Amino acid sequence: MSEKPKKAGRPKLEIDGDLVEKLAGIGCPNKEIAAIVGCSVDTLDRHFADVIAKGRENGKTRLRKKQIEVALAGNVTMLIFLGKNMLGQADKQEISGPDGSPVMQLPLSVEQDKNLSTLVEIARAKAKK
Numbered sequence: 001m002s003e004k005p006k007k008a009g010r011p012k013l014e015i016d017g018d019l020v021e022k023l024a025g026i027g028c029p030n031k032e033i034a035a036i037v038g039c040s041v042d043t044l045d046r047h048f049a050d051v052i053a054k055g056r057e058n059g060k061t062r063l064r065k066k067q068i069e070v071a072l073a074g075n076v077t078m079l080i081f082l083g084k085n086m087l088g089q090a091d092k093q094e095i096s097g098p099d100g101s102p103v104m105q106l107p108l109s110v111e112q113d114k115n116l117s118t119l120v121e122i123a124r125a126k127a128k129k
Helices: 017-025 030-037 041-072 076-087 110-128
Strands: none
Touching: 017 030, 017 041, 030 041, 041 076
16 A cells, blocks of 8 residues: 655645635725735735736726716716816816916006005905995
8 A cells, every 4th residue: 555645835725716806806905805815915916916907907997887877877076076087177277378388477557556456445345244
């Protein structure tokens, strides 16, 4: 009777790749995924980097889809957010001179300065009421 020699080292750990992908898809960091599946972060990095990347991308896609659904259902805040992030829209406007040069500011005439002072006084008086 011949016995097979026992292998040295730890027994091979069975890790559920689908679970790793789902956890990555909901935004779990590698440290949490490793704790849940019972392995080290290094093991995840070595053997499941592609699965984790796929899960994270799927999570981003699901989130983007939900944001679009919420926005198109009439959520104004989400419409503004997506407009800024996906379409490059902005609240502020930049004013520039010809060919993007700075706008020249001319000094006020004595009459304009006097009119401006009068308007400021009127505004302050109305604000006090």
